[in-house]
Amino acid sequence: MFKASTYLWCCCLRRCHVQRVRGHPAAALHHLTHFPPNEVDEQVLPFSPTRHYGTGTEDDPFTIYRDPELIGKDNLKRLRFVCISDTHNQIHKIKIPNGDVFVHCxxxxxxxxxxxxxxxxNEFVGALPHRHKLFIGGNHCVCLDPKRPEQSxxxxxxxxxxQDSMTDIEGVQIYGSPWRPKRGIIYPAEAFGYDPTRIREEKWSNIPADIDILLTHGPPYSVRDYHPLTDERIGDPGLLDEVVTRVRPRIHLFGHMHKCRGASLYKSExxxxxxxxxxxxxxxxxxFVNLAIHQGKTLGEPVVIDYYY
Known part of the structure; x- marks a missing residue:
């Protein structure tokens, strides 16, 4: 069970009030794209898939089924998701493939x-051809008032x-929440920062179980969450626990950690x-997909997912 004592606290310059996780199990993952930096050997697993999952591109999208028993069946519904995050005013430079649902984390x-x-x-997204368009806030979205989601x-x-809410898109249940453990007052880009000792009880525990897709801005602990400046993982352990033991979405999309972009597959076994x-x-x-587009002087590409149900 996640407790406040899971966290250590560092008060060094540039790291003031940055939480550090101790004693919490890390997720063992199969990395599908973009091997993350600083992974430990025991967390990285060899992978011999029984089917092709795809690579997340427009020509070879990730292929995910709501139920494994649907694999190989005919006459399934399909939604194509085109997903990005952390574009930081550069979205006009990105080639965005067509699809059914545009997602920005x-x-x-x-x-x-x-x-x-x-x-x-908002004006740029309005011109995109996708039938459905979804957005959650991030730490740079200081113009959005967390207390007035209707104004946002x-x-x-x-x-x-x-913002801690769900939408149904053609029978697919999607929940979005922008929060992440706060870093302290020295960080100007600190929108949707939350007390890390209370975030699980007050935010993550409200995520509905058995949704299809979860959107957050920050990553769960140990899933593409490495911060090269602090040499620490900064994902939230409470979010990880809720996602893998109770919520169990088929897809969890997030961003925030730019250097850890890419996709990983989590398997209970x-x-x-x-x-x-x-x-x-x-x-x-x-x-799990870290969608961060902005890679310093370069930009990544949107991730494309075909969801069958």
Whole structure:
């Protein structure tokens, strides 16, 4: 069980009030793309898939089924998701493939000019051809008032704004939450920062169980969450525990950690220590994808997912 004592605290310059996790099991993962930096050997697993999952590109999208028993069946419904995060005012430079649902997991702008640039972003997204468009806030979205999500929805008029809320898109249940453990007062880009000792009880425990897709801005602990400046993992252990033991989405999309972009597959059969009493072998495969586009001087590409149900 996650407790406040899971966290250590560092008060060094540039790391003031940055939480450090201790004694919490890490998720064992199969990395499908972009091997993350600083992975430890015991967390990385060899992978011999029984089917092709795809690579997340427009020509070879990730292929995910709501139920493994649907694999190979005919006449299934399909939604194509085109997913990005952390574009930081650069979205106009990105080739965005067509699809059914456009997803942005936060930080469309930079904090210093967020109020102006969020309007430009909204206009750009309004011109995209996707039938459905989803957005959650990120730490740079300081122009969005967490206490007034209805006002944020008015600002983001060309998309569905999710803040601890769910939407149903053609029978697919999607929940979005923008929060992440806060870092302290020295960080100007600190929108949606939350007390890490309370975030699980007050935010993550409210995520509905058995949704299809979860959107967060920050990563769960040990899943593409390495911070090269602090040499630490900064994902949230409470989020990890809720996702893998109770919520069990088929897909979890996030961003925030730019250097850890890419996709990893979580399989219950490899994570008995992490799941504990909730362990159900071969019942909880989750596609985790860090969607961060902005890679310093370069930009990544949107991730494309075909979801069959």
């Amino acid at each position: 936060g930080d469309a702008v930079r904090w210093s000019s967020a109020a102006r640039d969020i309007l430009v972003y 929805q008015k600002i983001l008029s060309n998309m569905i704004y999710l 490899n994570n008995q220590v992490l799941e504990g009493d909730h362990f159900q072998p071969q019942s909880n495969d989750i596609l």
